[in-house]
Amino acid sequence: MAEMKKYEILPHTADGKFRAYGRTLEEAFVNAALATASLMWDWARVEPKLTRPFCVRGRDREQLLVKFLGEIIYLLDTERFLLGSVAGLVIRTEGEDWLLEAEFKGDTLSDRHEIYGDVKAVTYSDMKIEECGGFTLQVVVDM
Amino acid sequence: MELRKIGDNVWEIPKQGEMRVPALIYASAKLLADIKHDMTLDQARNVACLPGIQRMSYVMPDAHQGYGFPIGGVAAFDLDEGVISPGGVGYDINCGVRLLRTDYTEKDVTARRKELLSEIFKEVPAGVGKGGVTKLSRNALKDILVKGAEWAVENGYGTKEDLERTEEYGRMREADGAAVSDRAMERGIPQLGTLGAGNHFLEIQKVREIFDKSAAAAFGIEAEGQILVMIHCGSRGLGHQVATDYIELMENKFGTKGLPDRELVNAPFRSELGRRYYRAMSAAVNFAFANRQMIAHWVRDVFAKVLGSSKGMRQVYDVCHNVAKVEKHVVGGELRDLCVHRKGATRSFGPGRPEIPEAYRSAGQPVIIPGSMGTASFLLVGTPEAEELSFGSTAHGAGRVMSRHEALRRFRGEQIRDDLARQGVELKSTSWKGVAEEASAAYKDVDEVVRVSQEVGIGRLVAKVVPVGVMKG
Numbered sequence: 016m017a018e019m020k021k022y023e024i025l026p027h028t029a030d031g032k033f034r035a036y037g038r039t040l041e042e043a044f045v046n047a048a049l050a051t052a053s054l055m056w057d058w059a060r061v062e063p064k065l066t067r068p069f070c071v072r073g074r075d076r077e078q079l080l081v082k083f084l085g086e087i088i089y090l091l092d093t094e095r096f097l098l099g100s101v102a103g104l105v106i107r108t109e110g111e112d113w114l115l116e117a118e119f120k121g122d123t124l125s126d127r128h129e130i131y132g133d134v135k136a137v138t139y140s141d142m143k144i145e146e147c148g149g150f151t152l153q154v155v156v157d158m
Numbered sequence: 159m160e161l162r163k164i165g166d167n168v169w170e171i172p173k174q175g176e177m178r179v180p181a182l183i184y185a186s187a188k189l190l191a192d193i194k195h196d197m198t199l200d201q202a203r204n205v206a207c208l209p210g211i212q213r214m215s216y217v218m219p220d221a222h223q224g225y226g227f228p229i230g231g232v233a234a235f236d237l238d239e240g241v242i243s244p245g246g247v248g249y250d251i252n253c254g255v256r257l258l259r260t261d262y263t264e265k266d267v268t269a270r271r272k273e274l275l276s277e278i279f280k281e282v283p284a285g286v287g288k289g290g291v292t293k294l295s296r297n298a299l300k301d302i303l304v305k306g307a308e309w310a311v312e313n314g315y316g317t318k319e320d321l322e323r324t325e326e327y328g329r330m331r332e333a334d335g336a337a338v339s340d341r342a343m344e345r346g347i348p349q350l351g352t353l354g355a356g357n358h359f360l361e362i363q364k365v366r367e368i369f370d371k372s373a374a375a376a377f378g379i380e381a382e383g384q385i386l387v388m389i390h391c392g393s394r395g396l397g398h399q400v401a402t403d404y405i406e407l408m409e410n411k412f413g414t415k416g417l418p419d420r421e422l423v424n425a426p427f428r429s430e431l432g433r434r435y436y437r438a439m440s441a442a443v444n445f446a447f448a449n450r451q452m453i454a455h456w457v458r459d460v461f462a463k464v465l466g467s468s469k470g471m472r473q474v475y476d477v478c479h480n481v482a483k484v485e486k487h488v489v490g491g492e493l494r495d496l497c498v499h500r501k502g503a504t505r506s507f508g509p510g511r512p513e514i515p516e517a518y519r520s521a522g523q524p525v526i527i528p529g530s531m532g533t534a535s536f537l538l539v540g541t542p543e544a545e546e547l548s549f550g551s552t553a554h555g556a557g558r559v560m561s562r563h564e565a566l567r568r569f570r571g572e573q574i575r576d577d578l579a580r581q582g583v584e585l586k587s588t589s590w591k592g593v594a595e596e597a598s599a600a601y602k603d604v605d606e607v608v609r610v611s612q613e614v615g616i617g618r619l620v621a622k623v624v625p626v627g628v629m630k631g
Contacts, residue, residue, distance in 0.1 A: 026561040028196045028222045029229065074410060077420070085402060092345040092395040130285060131591030132562070133355035133631070135398045136249040139405075139420035140225030155225060157249045157398070158356055158562060 019149075022050035031134060031156040032141070036149060040076070043150035044083060044115070045101040051084050051156060052098045055091070055132040061099030063120035070116045072109075076144050079106070079113040080152060084137040086119070095124040134158055159199060167219075167610050171199065176418075177206040183217040184548070184614045192559050192602055196223035198230075204418045205233050210240020210427075212489050212496055216548045218503050219610040220557035220602055224248065226421030229502035232551040234487065235427060237495055242432045243424035244408070244439070246499035248480040249401040251439055252446035253358075253392030254325075255477055255526040256454055257537065259378040260461065261470030262385040264364045267626060271584050274362060274464050275627040281456040282360060284353035284631035285588030294347050302350065303335040306444030307476075310451035316458075316473075320451060322515045324476040325505065328447040330440035330483075337438035338396070339403050346396030346445055351452040355592055355631035357555075358391040359531055360453070362627040366534065369619040373539045376521035377474050379621050386623055387471075388535060389453050390528050391631075392480070393446035400442045404435040427497050436482070436497075443481055450476055474537070475524035477504050479554040485513075487549050498549050506552040506617045508542035525617050527608060530556045530601035531593070532578050532585065534624050536608045538617035552617035553607045560600035569597040578628070587630040596630060 022035040033050040037043030052058040069086055073079030090096035096119070104117035124130065136157040143153035161183075164170045169190060171181040181202040185193055193199065198221050205227050206215035212234045221230030226245030235241055267274065294302075302309045307321055307328025321328045353360060365384045368374045379386075393400075408423045411431055417423060425432035458468035482499045489496070507514055507523040514523045525538040533556070544550045560568075571590025574597055578585050587593045611617040 024563050026564055028561060029558040030225075031562065078406065078409065081402075082406075088395070088398070089341065089345065092349065129589055129591065130355070131589040132595065133592075135356070135395075136402050138225040138249075142420070157225065 021046040024050070024053070027155060029158070031132070031158045033154055035152045038149045040150050041104045041106055043152045044080065044106065045104050047080065047084060047152045047154060048087060048098060048101050051087050051134060054134055054156065054158065056097055056128055056130050058099050061097045061121050061128065063099050064122045065096065065120070067096060067119040070114065073113045074111065076113055077139060077142055079115055080144070080154065081137045081139065083115050084154065088134055088136070090119065097121045097124055097128060132158060159203065161199065167614050171203055177203060179206050179211050179214050181206045181215040181217065184610060184616065185219050186606060186610050189219050189602065189606055189610060193221050195559065198223050198228045201226065201228040202231060204422060205231060207418065208233070208235070208241055208243070208422065208424065210236040212236060216551065218551065218553045220553040220555055220607045222557045224501060226419050227499070227501045230553065230557060231501050232499065232503045232548055234496040234498040234549045237427050237484070237497060240427055240497060241424035242427045242436055242482055242497055243422060243499065244401045244404045244435060245421040245423065246501055247401070247439060247482050248501045249398045250392040250480055251397035251400060251442035252478045253480045254446060254450065255479065255528055256389040256450045257474040257526050258387040258454060258457065258471050259474050260385045260387070262465065264383040264385065266465060267362065267385050270464055271362060271627045274460060275584050275586050275629060277460040277464055278360060278457055279586050279629055281460055282353055282453050282629070283351065284629065285355050294350055296343060296347070299343055299347055300335040302448045303338060303441035303444055304333050305329055307447040307451040310448045315452045315455035320454065320473045322517070323473045324447060325478050328451065328476070330443045332437055333440035333444050334437035335441055337434045338400060338441050342396050342399035342403060345399050346394065349394040349396065350445070350449060352394060353391045353453065353631045354394050355588065357596060358631045360390070360457070360629040361388045361625045363388055363535065363623040363625050365621055366624045367622040369621060370539065373521050373620045376518060377524050377537065377620065378472055379537065385626070387457050388526070388528060389450050389457070391449060391453070393442040394449065396445050397442035400438045404438060407431060439482060443478065447476070475526060477526050479504060487545060500551050502554045503551045504554045505550055506538070506540035506544045507550045508540050508544060525552055527553055527604065528555050529604035530598040531596045531630055532574070532583055532625055532628055533598045534604060534622050536604065536619065537621045537623065538608065538611065539620050541615055541618055543615040544617065547614065548616050552611045556601035556604040556607060558600055559602050562595040565595050565597050565600040566591060569594040569599070583625050584627040585630065593630055
């Protein structure tokens, strides 16, 4: 069976918009991270030299998604870390909250990489989390 | 949605449903057609539903879809009944523009423009993920958040006169570093004194046309061919994180039920959280002022090094494009303090307002409207009518019409560079893909935007400038 499409970049006047797909919510989150990275650099060309484990908490799945993707920008700004892949992503609930644990694998920005886009923030604008067989996440990021 | 033409270049969405006030759009038929392409008008209507909004939800001629509030949106709220919203300011807090004049003319610069641009490119860090040249301690950063451009001047970047010619004199007094999260500070520390990327740029420009000689003279613009420098950037990751943090805090405190769009989340202005956001936002505004102050200083250094002198490189002005501020405006015949949100809009105060520096008080406030990369930009002056028409606000730029994705498909950065070179404009960037995304064809016609501003009366044309050299982050 052909591999399922990870994500699609959609038209948006000023910002970046995409839909990320997954058979599970976790897989869709991973693909949303790759889609976000793809607006700034070619994640497929980033070697997995470094690992950055982290955990985020949200009051609902939407906030969890905003905070999860925000981690990519935070690591770029503070450590010049480029995401290449996501490993061990687990989502669970704790009381009313949603928790996500994962590891980003990637490399430090160097002359080998071209950064062509600047994602400033992850927004709730037009955000959709749809479940129909699998999961589809629609996200708009501020660029 | 009902949209009525109520005058030349003026359209109204009458009050309906949950709207507390009408929405008013300043646009020509041509610009309105662009505006109608996306969700701008729905967003303007949503803003009109927020508690405490005064008079109208305004839409400027360059408006396009934002998140929550439209870009090019102006809304003022009562301090007691109204709200403050991070979405009404935008993520890039105090994204803004600084304009420097010089004593140089086209003749002095044309042959040296490549060298000037290369040197500026070396001195001013730009691009995504590029750190600044200044190693900053956390204590120094806290100082910057409180003092803004004043900190930069105290530390040898520029002059006191620069502060005089900066909106808010380069420092919002309400700022409090303690309201800014560690995460925002961590993002800010490596980014002070950096241009960033996206639509941010630095241009060496020449005056193409002067429309208003007396206002131009007041601002130090004397002749066609005179060289200017324009710097367009903001508060970088620090400001973006402040917005992200307070959206989350406001959601957690007040919830999102009943909001037509989650990005419209807000807090009552007088609430503890509303006030804390105002202090944090002011700190991010100050960071951006310091940022542009440092970049301007390095640009002067380069001119001194390459051309022998930076004498006469006075600051024309520095304006914010994304900000919320408490200002006095007349509503219902009464002078009141209001929290004016300008998101992708420029303050445009006419002569006499006390916020304007003395040197310009009889002329009015300079309004700087950058075009898209490589095209014309404009200098306008604020008008007294703007206070009644738009709480003293006008447009902020060209405004996009085409998505970045589409621009990438249609254009190549290297081609744009070559086309500009044929017109005598030098272009340097950290990314050719980034250049393609910012192709001028992806933007509205800035000439049309400023023409409408002038016809409506929210900003009067002073001068048109065109680039000689462009540095894009």
